[in-house]
Amino acid sequence: MQSDQLIVFAVLAATLGLFVWNRWRYDIVALGALLVVTLAGIVPPEQAFMGLGHPAVITVAAVLVLSRGLLNSGVVDSLARHLTKVGDKPWVQVLTLTAIVALCSGFMNNVGALALFMPVAVWMSRQSGRSPSYLLMPLAFGSLLGGTLTLIGTPPNIIIAGYRREVGEAPFRMFEFLPVGLAITAAGVLLITVLWRLIPRRENQGSDQELFEISAYLTELKVPAQSKYTRRTLHELIAAGGDEAEVMVIALVREGHYQAMPSIYEVLRDEDVLLVEADSDSLKRFLDVTHLELAAEADSKAEAREKAEQEKQAEKNGDTLAQPDANESKTDRHKERALAEAIVTPGSSLIGTTATGLSLRERYGMNVLAVARQGQRLRQRLGKIRFAAGDILLLQAREDQLPSTLSNLGCLPLASRGLRITAPRQVLLASSIFAVALALIAVGVMPAAIALVGAALAMILVGLVPTGDIYKSIDMSIIVLIAAMLPIGEALETTGGSRLIADALLEIGQSAPPAATVAILMAGVMLLSNVVNNAAAAVLAAPVAISLSRGMEASADPLLMAVAIGASCAFLTPIGHQSNTLVMAPGGYRFGDYWRLGLPLSALVVLVAVPVILWVWPL
Structure with missing residues (x-):
């Protein structure tokens, strides 16, 4: 002994x-x-392995499912x-x-x-x-x-x-x-x-609201006419930049239409504008390799040519030109971006991996724009950062897909998270189920494990916990x-x-x-x-x-x-x-x-x- x-x-x-x-x-x-x-x-x-059937283990699992139901109901x-x-x-x-x-x-x-x-x-x-x-x-x-x-x-x-x-x-x-x-x-x-x-x-x-100062890293690039990347995919363009020119494509503007997070298999056309996130060194290398143009410079040249032609035509016709709102399209482009801050939880599938290794863009339709650790933005290349518990990520994704994607990855939204508009019926239903379970336990009618498993099952049956979220909740x-x-x-x-x-x-x-x-x-x-x-x-x-x-x-x-x-x-x-x-x-x-x-x-x-x-x- x-x-x-x-x-x-x-x-x-x-x-x-x-x-x-x-x-x-x-x-x-x-x-x-x-x-x-x-x-x-x-x-x-x-x-x-008898512990797997212990009432304490069953009770903890049931409580986690009930917690998800209470959150989902609002x-x-x-x-x-x-x-x-x-x-x-x-x-x-x-x-x-x-x-x-x-x-x-x-x-x-x-x-x-x-x-x-x-x-x-x-x-x-x-x-x-x-x-x-x-x-x-x-x-x-x-x-x-x-x-x-x-x-x-x-x-x-x-x-x-x-x-x-x-x-x-x-x-x-x-x-x-x-x-x-x-x-x-x-x-x-x-x-x-x-x-x-x-x-x-x-x-x-x-007091600093801008943990991630991304505005200095956003640039618009234009695919010039007769570029060698015309009629080639966005993936080929990004791959051409190589590992040394890390550029994140945030959006595509084509003929005045803004497309957030375009598919990497999108075929490029002449005059396409790409909104990209990159530091100055990466941007310079990318431009040197791909020969794309800075949109501001390209637009100013095109506008100058167009204005000169319009003035000549106006002189012939005796017309007066109206001044366009130069900022309108740019405002429309930027206001549709869905950005969010999220924290990597200790149980996240991101831990120990990189954005490139998980193919976040291809699998989840999500861009990682920046990473902060212990209050400081990491300045190393995003594709090489191995995520750790507690990291804060600046993400871009479709707003309607953001909550489910964060849940799948094991991340919690921070300040950009909006509170759901709750349905009173759901709130009442979830509260009633939970209250009945607590009452049964309190008066000794049922053991805690039985009452809580029953309540969890009830929440699943009434749709407060989708079947796909049952085991994700645990x-x-x-x-x-x-x-x-x-x-x-x-x-x-x-x-x-x-x-x-x-x-x-x-x-x-x-x-x-x-x-x-x-x-x-x-x-x-x-x-x-x-x-x-x-x-x-x-x-x-x-x-x-x-x-x-x-x-x-x-x-x-x-x-x-x-x-x-x-x-x-x-x-x-x-x-x-x-x-x-x-x-x-x-x-x-x-x-x-x-x-x-x-x-x-x-x-x-x-x-x-x-x-x-x-x-x-x-x-």
Whole structure:
């Protein structure tokens, strides 16, 4: 048994190290760890994948589908629309945004709630002339606090509810998390409102509305008469420029008609005008190779010739020439471009690839015009940039296709995202289905997994979640992580590893009151969740909490609740939770910025949560 303990501790140490290193995705690391303990004979092979059928895994998947249904119906959009009217005072904006995202996070996926309100926060910041950094970090922290309100608010709550069975009790119900969750959420939102000035101000993305100054990179080129590229495709023209002349064709103007994002197989004609995006060096090389003309120069020459001919004709006829509006066609050309900013999420298919490698133009009809990373525009060639989580992309696409394309690529729209015009019937239908599920769980008629799967199925049947979006709604990396870590957590218990850790905690807390032991456990799990996924932290800490309760000869409820709160409150680093990661680039934050507000917020959570936990669930 001692050798099994050593193997489990070694695997856990390696797993945590790989989580922190972040070189491989956490679900891949968790699967590798599961494979090792199974091959070592610690987890029986027939039980290795039993986690996929665990109620916690099913519940998390159902909640993700329900979140998509709530977003599609416009339930949360209707709330977001009213936030644009709260005024310009920074503390009012911080308070309102943080509170509303916390409320939404209690009933839907944290990242989904954050994704909806991020564009609102960026828009409000730009309208007020302040940095988005003042609003985005409070928004992320609010989504974490709100997740503690209910059973379905965050995966750690769902996991901990299931672990309660191991001490012979029924799982925690829907609103049993509410007393402590409401206390820390209210206190946390007030603290954030008071201390928002601790958040670093990042001017590079704050008052500056033009993170991407693309106007200096847009140029109109004309295909001259008798060009060798006449009657050849746009693809051949671009290929002729070579890798050294990177030019992005934004639009084609032909005989006064503007065509956004023309097909790369469009056959060119004489006098075609191409709107291209390129830096000065690339543009010069492209012109040298293709012998296209700058449209302004070509037009001025043509206009001069045409004007001279018209004047000669007018002299013969005795007519007076009317002056044309030279800016009309140019305005019409530019006003139809659909540009949008979007952020690459941690689960995006873009990560590690390039725009060229994914053939974004050919497959999705989308141009990547610019890329920013950590608040700075990347100046290297676009075709060579490998996208990373948190990158902000300036995109051009057809407006009607933009939402679905971003969803398929795993990107979230930023300030250019428009709020949908919602149908009251859909809002009412989605709210009713969700409310019925919550009521069934709250009164104990159905287990959470059954009620939530039923609600998800109902939303699918009434069309709130299209069948094509069902599995896109489910973050499989989270599902695999939880399913793989559950057997490892059980192995920690069966080998006596959790008991060993619990004994160490008991020795530390021997000379201290029981409340101190609860606080130490919560703080330890909180620190762990800042470097590993919160679901993994909950799975690893829950067996320790149960062993600790047995050693203290006390109820496991307060210790399990301490684990749930600690695992959900990762405020110190950008890697502790996806919400923190997502706001890093739009806010221009650095790794060390989070602790400034996160440290006092973490301390407040422990100080508020421990007394409330011990009052509601005595030891």
